[in-house]
Amino acid sequence: MSSHASYEVLTVATVPTYIRSRPALARLVDTATLSVREVGDGNLNLVFVCRDAKGRGLCLKQALPYVRIVGESWPLTPARSAAEARSLDAALSACPELVPGFHGFDPKRFVIAMENLSEWTVWRAALNAGEIHRGVAGTMGEYVARMCFATSLFGLQPEAAHLRAAEAVNPELCRITEDVVFTEPYLEHEHNSYASGIASEVERLQRDERLVAEVGALKYRFMTDGQALIHGDLHTGSIMVRREEADRGSAKVIDGEFCFYGPVGFDLGALAGNYLLAYARGLALRRPAGFLSWVEGLPRETWDAFCAALRALWPSRAERFLSDGFLESWLEGVWHDAVGYAGCKAIRRIIGLAKVSDIQTLPPEEHRWAAAVVLRTASRWIAERNAIGTPDGLLAIARETAMDLER
């Protein structure tokens, strides 16, 4: 158990007093008329949604010193709150409209105060419901580009970039990704579980030495290639969207506690891997063609917006040695990384720890089929990542795979 275990955990009853003790927060809501709800899942964090009589809101997120999962006690330092605060702080200058308003971090009690997003929806839930939110995928490409530029050698003087990278080291959270994304799904491991109907698919994948070696190379780059402050967990459950603004691409990124200086392709891959999960669900449920073709276009939408935003920022870069030619070849490298990481992020959701509702809530037969589509597609992405030249190819591979596996 962490030495922090003795800090005071907030409750619905103590939140108003806590807010009054922090002047910057006390200004935002009327604590005398505050209603407070705890909406976190209780495994990792407490999340308090507060609203006063005038309708002004505030959200407090407090990190717990452990995570209770798969039946075992797993201590996890609440210092991850500092990483989340760092991510929000970076976004404050890079792309403030793409994250919740940030009202400060309390490093003693590991509390982040931020804008209340209770009127927003988790994008994964919207995708699961078959909703089309135009523009969100593009907004996410822009988010990755603007965060990358602002925190890297592109937008910072070298000394500042090096110091920020050192400061942002996040080994405990990185270890989770290293284990659950890059290691456990490729071994027999107690964290793994999957529908018995796909056991032969899983076995084939785990025995594919070339694939496992490619995953190892991607893991090594994840662990050594400090390109920029990346989100580190940018799946569709870390993105909030607004139904009423569906056509404007409004979105806010949350849950930045996994941030560290890593390869930018990892964030883009997390998005693409989750588009695959949404697509497999859509195919399994025989969603309307309009929804499916919209999902098919998401990888390109994200990628094009990422490139466009970075090219737009490029003239203001800090280092002149970074030529236009450099950017184009850097983008090519990021693209191939992204394809590989997309595969890894999709596979872990089928085999390893922490499943996703896209697949888990399907009826048994559809679940088995969708899981097989994801595994086969994602394996090809990893193995063929250097040959896959455009984002259009990604879900085309899923479509082909789905036809091979026709029910």
Place this chain on the structure above:
Amino acid sequence: MSSHASYEVLTVATVPTYIRSRPALARLVDTATLSVREVGDGNLNLVFVCRDAKGRGLCLKQALPYVRIVGESWPLTPARSAAEARSLDAALSACPELVPGFHGFDPKRFVIAMENLSEWTVWRAALNAGEIHRGVAGTMGEYVARMCFATSLFGLQPEAAHLRAAEAVNPELCRITEDVVFTEPYLEHEHNSYASGIASEVERLQRDERLVAEVGALKYRFMTDGQALIHGDLHTGSIMVRREEADRGSAKVIDGEFCFYGPVGFDLGALAGNYLLAYARGLALRRPAGFLSWVEGLPRETWDAFCAALRALWPSRAERFLSDGFLESWLEGVWHDAVGYAGCKAIRRIIGLAKVSDIQTLPPEEHRWAAAVVLRTASRWIAERNAIGTPDGLLAIARETAMDLER
């Protein structure tokens, strides 16, 4: 001027008292009979060689808070001493016999206490004199491999590797390399100077857009790719050899203040780039064939020893995901990096700040010719780095270039 500028600078007269104030040092020599000489060049550091009546020795290296060079005052934090101590400390467990004995670091006065190497010779001086020291190049390959393994994900648990990388951040010293190795030689810059006879060679190089873009890509990797704690300045002037043990490959690496987590190929490239400088001098002075063919073999000797040492350590690696196949493809990447960095390290010695005696002490005509051989060879190394498959090819290119430029 740094805020440390007020710390007390040692003098020949105050060294004995200083040693008495540090019990760990006072045990090593008899301060009552100590003779002290200051042998540093006074630009960056003070170096005191101490010897007592019984012949026991000690060396103290104190960092000055600035470097006075090219006529301007250049403040430089003495905290670089801490980086040098970190490098020595890492070597203490990785390869203690390949560095001077380390007797501790005084962070208040920026003093490193180490073994007295005054009976050793700087390898560059030995090379300049046409001396053959068999085995040293192999020892250097082994040094790079053992330091790499001990400080990286190969030999450390991931959390430890990440934390050590963050701790070892060294932006001020890295900035020097970023500027003088990767930037200034490719621009018109006040730090540049060269024999007027090679002005057209320099101009051609600086106008070669493809070359400059490749150097930019190498610079970016230097700045972002934290593979291991590298030496950061591993030229032949940072290597001490012993004449009397010429055939045993005895060597000790010094001056680790540029160390940080970077690409391992940078250290190997520094060695190869300096072999080129030694080779160009040897050709210019028409050294005996025995000397020249020995120098031609140095890149292979270093590379083979590097690979052999890493393969020998591989079975004890910390992370099982690092397969044998991973090692082989990682080595291939390091090799191509090394070829590129070798080119950069050779070019900066001809065009940029901080020249080397290999070339500077040649008579004018030989100087001009050797400088041209180095520039043309190094440019080809950078441009063709992904096509140069073996270490034998490196100085073969220099030989070809020398024939093209026949005097």
